[in-house]
Amino acid sequence: MDYGRLGPSDPGGSSRTEQQEDATSLSPLPPTRNRKKIIFLSVLSLVLIVASAISAVLLVGLRRGAVQSGPLLARKPTQAISKTCSKTLYPTLCVNSLLQFPGSLTASEQDLVHISFNMTLQHFSKALYYSTGISYLQMDPRVRSAFDDCIELLDDSIDALSRSLGTVAPTPGGGNNNNIGNANIYNREDVMTWLSTALTNQDTCTDGFADVNGDVKNQMAAKLKDLSELVSNCLAIFSVSESDDFAGVPVQNKRRLLADDDDISGRNGDTFPRWLGKRERRLLSLPVSAIQANIIVSQDGNGTVKTISEAIKKAPENSNRRTIIYVRAGKYEENIIKVGRKKKNLMFIGDGKGKTVISGGKNVQQGLTTFHTASFAATGEGFIARDITFENWAGPAKHQAVALRVGADHAVVYHCNIIGYQDTLYVHSNRQFFRECDIYGTVDFIFGNAAVVFQNCTIYARKPMALQKNTITAQNRKDPNQNTGISIHACRILATPELEASKGSFPTYLGRPWKMYSRTVYMLSYLGDHIHPRGWLEWNATFALDTLYYGEYMNYGPGGAVGQRVKWPGYRVITSAVEASKFTVAQFIYGSSWLPSTGVAFLAGLST
Numbered sequence: 001m002d003y004g005r006l007g008p009s010d011p012g013g014s015s016r017t018e019q020q021e022d023a024t025s026l027s028p029l030p031p032t033r034n035r036k037k038i039i040f041l042s043v044l045s046l047v048l049i050v051a052s053a054i055s056a057v058l059l060v061g062l063r064r065g066a067v068q069s070g071p072l073l074a075r076k077p078t079q080a081i082s083k084t085c086s087k088t089l090y091p092t093l094c095v096n097s098l099l100q101f102p103g104s105l106t107a108s109e110q111d112l113v114h115i116s117f118n119m120t121l122q123h124f125s126k127a128l129y130y131s132t133g134i135s136y137l138q139m140d141p142r143v144r145s146a147f148d149d150c151i152e153l154l155d156d157s158i159d160a161l162s163r164s165l166g167t168v169a170p171t172p173g174g175g176n177n178n179n180i181g182n183a184n185i186y187n188r189e190d191v192m193t194w195l196s197t198a199l200t201n202q203d204t205c206t207d208g209f210a211d212v213n214g215d216v217k218n219q220m221a222a223k224l225k226d227l228s229e230l231v232s233n234c235l236a237i238f239s240v241s242e243s244d245d246f247a248g249v250p251v252q253n254k255r256r257l258l259a260d261d262d263d264i265s266g267r268n269g270d271t272f273p274r275w276l277g278k279r280e281r282r283l284l285s286l287p288v289s290a291i292q293a294n295i296i297v298s299q300d301g302n303g304t305v306k307t308i309s310e311a312i313k314k315a316p317e318n319s320n321r322r323t324i325i326y327v328r329a330g331k332y333e334e335n336i337i338k339v340g341r342k343k344k345n346l347m348f349i350g351d352g353k354g355k356t357v358i359s360g361g362k363n364v365q366q367g368l369t370t371f372h373t374a375s376f377a378a379t380g381e382g383f384i385a386r387d388i389t390f391e392n393w394a395g396p397a398k399h400q401a402v403a404l405r406v407g408a409d410h411a412v413v414y415h416c417n418i419i420g421y422q423d424t425l426y427v428h429s430n431r432q433f434f435r436e437c438d439i440y441g442t443v444d445f446i447f448g449n450a451a452v453v454f455q456n457c458t459i460y461a462r463k464p465m466a467l468q469k470n471t472i473t474a475q476n477r478k479d480p481n482q483n484t485g486i487s488i489h490a491c492r493i494l495a496t497p498e499l500e501a502s503k504g505s506f507p508t509y510l511g512r513p514w515k516m517y518s519r520t521v522y523m524l525s526y527l528g529d530h531i532h533p534r535g536w537l538e539w540n541a542t543f544a545l546d547t548l549y550y551g552e553y554m555n556y557g558p559g560g561a562v563g564q565r566v567k568w569p570g571y572r573v574i575t576s577a578v579e580a581s582k583f584t585v586a587q588f589i590y591g592s593s594w595l596p597s598t599g600v601a602f603l604a605g606l607s608t
Contacts, residue, residue, distance in 0.1 A: 075099050084112045088233040089479070093226060097123075097233075116237055117165040120230040124161060124198075128154040130223045134216065141367035143216050146208035149371045150220060153201035156341055156379060156407070160194040160201075161231075167191050168238070189483075189590045191238060193409065193451065196482040197429040199231040200449040203478050203515075204428070208369040228478075235481040279322060280347075284386060284414060284599030288349055293326035303328060308337050308348075308358065317342040327388065329355040339378035339408070346380055350388035353417045353438070357389040363398035370423055374405035381430075383408035384598055389417040396421040396442055396465045406432055406450070412598045413437055420445065421462065427452045427486065431589045435600050440496065444474035446486065447514065451589050453487045455602055461508040461530060463499040470499075470530075471537055473511030475518040485519030485549070486511075487583040490603065493522075493559065495530040503530040509537040510552075513544040521551040521574070521583045524606065531559030536566050546570055553580040581606055 077085070077095045081104060085094035098104045098112065101119045131151060139147060167187050205224065209217045283291060295311045296303035305311050308327060315323045322345050329351040337358060339346055350356025360375030362368055375392050378385075383406065394401035403420040406413070409430035416437045418425045424441035427448035434454045439446060442464035446454075461470045472493070475486050493510075495503055508530045511520045536550055548570035552562060562573050574580050581587055585595065586604040595602060 075105065078105055078107075080107060080109045080112055081105075084109055084116075084237055085233070087239075088236040090229040090233055093229050094233045097226075097230065113168055113237055114165070116230075116234050117161065117168060120227075120234050121158065121161040121165055123227060123230055124154060124158050127223050127227060128158060131220060134219055137216055139216055142369075143209075143212050143214065145367065145369045145372045146205075146212060147216060147220070149208045149369050150205040150224070153205045157198040157201045157231075159341060160198045164191045164194045164198075164234075188238075189593075192235070192481075192483045193431055195231060195235045195238065196449070196451070196479075196484050197407070197409075199228060199235065199479055199482060200429040200476075200484070202228045202231065203449070203476070204371055208371060232479050232481070235479060239481040280384070280597045280599040282599060283322075283324065283347065283349075284384075288326070288351060288387065291324065291326065291349060293324045293349070295323070295325045297325060297327045297332075299328070299330045299332070307334055308332050309334050312337070312339055312343055312346070315343055315346055317344075319345055321345065322347055322382075324349065327351075327356045327358075331357045331359055333359045333361075333375075337376045338374075339380045339383055341379045341381075343380040345382035346378075347384040347386070348388060349386050352387045353389050353415065355389075356387065357391060359391045359393060360403075361392060361394045361398075361401070363392070363394040363401035365394075365398045370400040370402060370426070371405070371428075373400060373423075374402040374426060376403070377405040377407075378411065379407040381409045383411045384414070385412075385416055386414045387416065389419065391417070391419040392421075392424065394421070396468070399423075402426045408432070410594050410598075412595070412600050414598075414600045421464070423447060429484075431594075433585065433589060433595060433598075433600065433602065435602055441472075442470050443468060444471050444512070444514070446472060447474040447476065449476045449478070449482065449484045449515075450486075451484045453489055453583075453585050453589055454491055455489050455585070456491065457488075458492045458494060459488070460494050460496050461499055462496050463502060464506055468506065469537065470506060470508035471510075471512045472508065473520045474514040474539075475511065475520045476514040477517040477519050478515045480517050480547075482517070485521070485583070485588070487588055488520070488522045488525055489584065489606075490523070491525045493525060493527045493531065493557075495528055499530060507532040510535050511550065512537040512539045513548045513550075514539060516544050516547050517549070518544055519549040521549075521553065521580075522555050523551075523553040523574075523580055523583065525555050525560075526557040527555050527559030529558035533561070533564035534566050535562070536568070536571060544570070551580075551583075577606060 077099060081095060081098050085091045085098070088094045097119055098115065101115055104112065104115055107115055128151070131154065135147070167190060202224070206228070209220060295305065295314055297305055297308055297311045299306055305314065311325045315325065324347050327348060327350050358376045362373040362375070364370055364373060373392070376390050390404040392401040392403040400423040401420055403424050404418050405426035405428055407428040407430060411430065411432045413434045414436060418437060419440045421441055422443040422445065424445040425439055425447070427446065427450040429448070429450050432450045432452040434452065434457055437454070437457045438460065439457060440460045440462055442462050446459070459472060461472065464470055473486050477484050495508070499506060509532055510522060535552070538545070546569040548568070550571045551574045553574035565571065565573070584605050585602050
């Protein structure tokens with residue numbers, strides 16, 4: 001996390017040392033491979049702009065026989081537009097943007113859902129098209145890193161918006177048989193997730209430019225104008241939230257969550273719902289020696305390939321079938337290890353914690369964004385990792401240095417070590433599940449805006465730099481309608497031996513609010529005595545204290561006492577099992593629909 005992360009109010013009071021040079025200072029142009037990719041994305045975004053415009057005309061024109069004409073200033077919002085936009089955080093932008101869109105003046109409220117998605121997709125496609133047009137500019141490494149982040153994130157957001165639009169688009173033939181009126185709960189969950197991800201992507205892109213100046217930053221700001229607000233408006237229009245206390249958490253009282261015959265027994269008597277197929281369940285329960293891998297990575301040359309990057313390159317794109325990559329014992333330190341969005345359903349299996357080690361030392365002091373520092377990054381849907389150590393060895397003095405970044409939907413990380421100091425684990429976006437992992441760090445070492453559940457994990461606070469405070473989580477939910485947050489369930493919160501010996505000098509807090517609607521809960525977990533009695537730490541004075549949602553439910557251990565906890569309006573000691581259950585696997589990440597297919601044992605509810 002770059003924005004506000006090393007200011008005077010942060011733990012340790014460190015100041016930034018990142019370059020503040022003009023964005024057009026000398027640096028190499030993007031490599032040939034990147035230039036080809038940028039050209040492809042530019043052409044693709046132009047195609048999307050044309051396609052979405054045609055779609056909009058067909059939608060309303062064919063259904064209504066409508067003709068919309070006249071200057072924009074002469075148009076007045078219809079009752080449907082006014083009612084639709086009244087639900088949003090940015091109603092003026094909502095009205096003005098809809099009035100510019102073909103067919104909006106004759107559209108029903110249901111049509112306007114589709115139109116708002118379509119219009120937002122067009123804006124993102126135009127932003128990508130025009131942003132790629134400045135890729136030739138000379139940029140210093142820090143600006144180039146931020147620019148590359150934005151191009152990748154814009155591309156991913158266009159995919160998320162396209163999928164959302166496809167889900168809410170009316171069926172051919174008109175009438176009322178559209179998905180928005182009859183969408184099942186899974187469609188709604190998907191759309192909420194994808195829109196939340198698009199908003200998070202845009203936030204990450206903007207944050208990347210927070211500490212730089214120059215022409216590139218100014219040009220990008222102009223090209224990205226209003227994108228976050230447009231996605232926020234889509235979220236508000238589509239949101240199925242029914243309570244201010246649980247904004248962005250769909251209330252699932254319209255269907256059975258789990259019936260007895262839906263439960264599947266796990267290896268330790270736990271249950272896990274139906275999001276994992278039989279093959280994945282078997283893969284996660286079998287010993288490594290019994291698994292048939294599609295690709296074997298071995299540094300001695302006795303496998304299919306010698307590097308993990310080669311294995312990812314060999315894996316098929318957009319596959320609905322599971323591809324198993326077995327990474328034999330060894331320490332793998334490669335320049336870039338990334339599972340891109342098109343590399344779907346990849347499963348990485350190692351020889352065990354501390355045996356198969358994926359390592360790196362990238363950090364923000366090298367002129368990179370936090371997003372770019374990850375030793376391993378995954379955005380491909382269905383990503384699974386098992387029995388691997390992910391580490392960033394940069395050390396506390398290098399500040400933000402990510403070991404593992406996950407932005408993949410339906411991601412599972414099982415029985416892994418994730419080791420670093422500041423910003424160890426970046427749970428960036430989408431739906432994620434961590435089980436039986438050991439996570440080590442100091443400042444904000446579990447951070448991001450995924451909808452993520454940690455279960456049966458051990459979370460270790462390490463000894464930080466002098467004068468620093470440890471903060472376990474920094475959750476950055478920006479919008480009240482995002483269905484995101486960090487749920488830590490049935491875990492152990494401990495100090496490493498090094499911190500244990502000096503814990504009186506280095507207080508540890510459960511979290512601090514990175515963004516306005518930060519949301520984190522600890523449930524049924526053991527908290528060690530290194531946890532400060534106040535529990536939680538301010539980000540900056542009173543910022544977000546009345547809009548955040550921080551909760552604790554039936555935690556225990558010497559650090560679990562809540563008598564001296566903060567008195568913030570947004571903090572609560574949860575006493576209701578119904579309220580706590582909203583942050584379980586079954587309800588928060590909708591695990592009953594996808595986790596069983598991965599084979600990881602888990603608790604669907606609060607307990608067995």
